[in-house]
Amino acid sequence: SYPNCWRTDKPILYYPIDSWFISASKYRNKMVMLNKKINWKPKSTGEGRFEKWLENVNDWNLSRSRFWGIPLPIWRTEDGSEEVCIGSVKELYEETNRSIDAGFMQEHPFEGFDPNNFSDQNYSKIDLHKNIVDKIILVSKSGKKMYREADLIDVWFDSGSMPYAQWHYPFENKEFIDKKSFYPADFIAEGVDQTRGWFYTLHAISTLVFDSVSYKNVVSNGLVLDKNGQKMSKRLGNAIDPFKTLSDFGPDATRWYMISNSNPWDNLKFDLGGVDEVKRKFFGTLYNTYSFFALYANIDKFIYDEKEIAFNERPELDRWILSELNSLINNVDEFYNDYEPTKAARAINNFVIDNLSNWYVRLSRRRFWKGEYEKDKISAFQTLYKVLLDVSKLSAPISPFFMDRLYIDLTKNISKNYSESIHLEDFPVADNSKIDLKLQQKINYAQTISSLTLSLRAKEKIKVRQPLSKILIPVNNLEQKNIIKSVSEEIKREVNVKSIEFLEGESDLLVKSIKPNFKKLGPTYGRYMKEISTIVNSLDNHSIIELEKTGKIDLLIDKKTITFDIDDFEISSKDIEGWQVANEGNITVALDITINDELRNEGIAREVVSKIQNLRKSEGFEVTDRINLIFNGDEEIQNAINKNLDYVKSETLSNIIQFNVESSGGIDIIFDKLKTKIFITKV
DSSP: OOOBOTTTOOBOOOOOOOOOEEOGGGGHHHHHHHHTTSEEESHHIIIIIIHHHHHTOOOEEOEEOOSSSOBOOEEEETTSSOEEEOOOHHHHHHHHHHHHHTTSOSSOTTTTOOTTOOOHHHHTTOOOSHHHHTTOOEEOTTSOEEEEOSOEEOHHHHHHTHHHHTTTTTTSOHHHHHTTSSOSBSOEEEEGGGGGTHHHHHHHHHHHHHSSOSBSEEEEEOOEEOTTSOBOOTTTTOOOOHHHHHHHHOHHHHHHHHHHHSOTTSOEEOOHHHHHHHIIIIIHHHHHHHHHHHHHHHHTTOOSOSOOOOGGGSOHHHHHHHHHHHHHHHHHHHHHHTTOHHHHHHHHHHIIIIIIIIIIIHHHHHHHHSSOSSHHHHHHHHHHHHHHHHHHHHHTTTOHHHHHHHHHHHHTTOSSOOOSSGGGSOOOOOOGGGOOHHHHHHHHHHHHHHHHHHHHHHHHTOOTTSOEEEEEEEESSHHHHHHHHHTHHHHHHHHTEEEEEEEESOOSSSOEEEEEOHHHHHHHHGGGHHHHHHHHHTOOHHHHHHHHHHSEEEEEETTEEEEEEGGGEEEEEOOOTTEEEEEETTEEEEEEOOOOHHHHHHHHHHHHHHHHHHHHHHTTOOTTOOEEEEEEEOHHHHHHHHHTHHHHHHHHTEEEEEESOOOSOOEEEEETTEEEEEEEEEO
């Protein structure tokens, strides 16, 4: 129960001393009122912790018994009857002259100093530390000696004076503060522990002196903890060396991880595995997308000197990604303006991985490496270039180094004029005329259906290269059916199925099950969860389908009718024999996993094509080189290639394909218990 020093664990002796105070308590109400004008992140700190502190604020103990620091500029007579507070070096200089004239001092400690010269060279002639100014004796109005009060000023007063001290106000740059051109600050950030420190002293001085806020926006940073949520310390051995982390992963990956992983005002459980994942998934994906673009741009000598393809003349896929890009620009701009960098980073991350890489580039790949350099290919180049350029600009505030490199690599060979650095460019502005929400919704359907289908393939361990017969999709209305039909070709290509069939109306083929989303409903309904669970579990197939159609359902809970939303529940579908079923929201997909001989042969042919493409790459062939092939091995592989001969030739740029011809060398390939030797020669 006895107080101990937190550094040394030794007992602390407390005793009363005389101190100087600022009457902060008189300004409580004013400080509370001004605080309401500040945008706090999070609001809970400003409206809770900080406001409560202001409501109960005591007078500010200003003096400290130390040596180094700013001396209290207060001189008093020995009997305490007279005192003066010095307001400037010029005033101290002049008062010292009066003291010399009165015979209290023999020489001026600031000899050679010009009080009207604010240059560094002039100010280097004086020293205002305690050991110098304590020797200065001033003269009171009645002619008595006045000595400086021995204490120093609380260093937090220095910090709180920073907005004015940085401009040497009011002696220089007076208009910067008085005309509010450099005050109040637009934004400050510090640790949450500064609620009673810097945040307070800035606010207190600004209120007392200028009747104004000192800052408009403030981020109250949380703590960086270890991955288990413990404070880092050398004693516990859980501290992470920041310099090694920056060396291993780079500053941008580290920064992106920290900002995207949790809000700056929340405590962060720092995990090096997370930094590595960001480096691979986000930066790796973005770099690979750029590398893909650069490879084919160099082959086709794309330098953006062609006429701009009009937006309405571009293929639907290009219009979609540009629509998503402009929506992203609007969202990211809003997030940055609202001091929500975590939302901005996550939005960019999702766009790059889900929309740009996993959808646009995958579905556009053939446009870049097949066909003549004509309108469709030029549109693809112009579109991908625009997306990469704007993504680099959107990301630059969080990732300044990587994005600057990406920007320079993108623009150095382009015919248009660009700045030397991305940080000299304007932030992107959205073109709302290019945002097509219906098109975005349509592609979102395709992405969701594809994702569900691919998850079912993964569950059954069926490779995407292996074609499957069909997927079955229940639809709630004609509009939903038409939307899915309009993107059916993209879905079939993406998930490698031959057809999409629709199930309209209620059917016994798909049996749905439902349960409450306990994580969402629990905090609100608590003691009623058992009753809610019982009622929800009793819902029949018809009720669940109606919920999916309307997005809402009324349930009688504790004799009261309560309306629930669809995301208050978890809906799933039971598997059917020969099928696998998955759902997300109001979309359900059933995948036919039966593989006949025709599908099997096509799957083998696709696997062979993949192996050949890897061989072309490892042998250093150019993407345009044509080749001849010989296969010596399993008859099943030969049969599969013959049944898909045109496809294999087209995909691998092969002129001639032969089987079982005597040749030396060759490379063995093995997959799905099949084996063959491939001989590849460049034509």
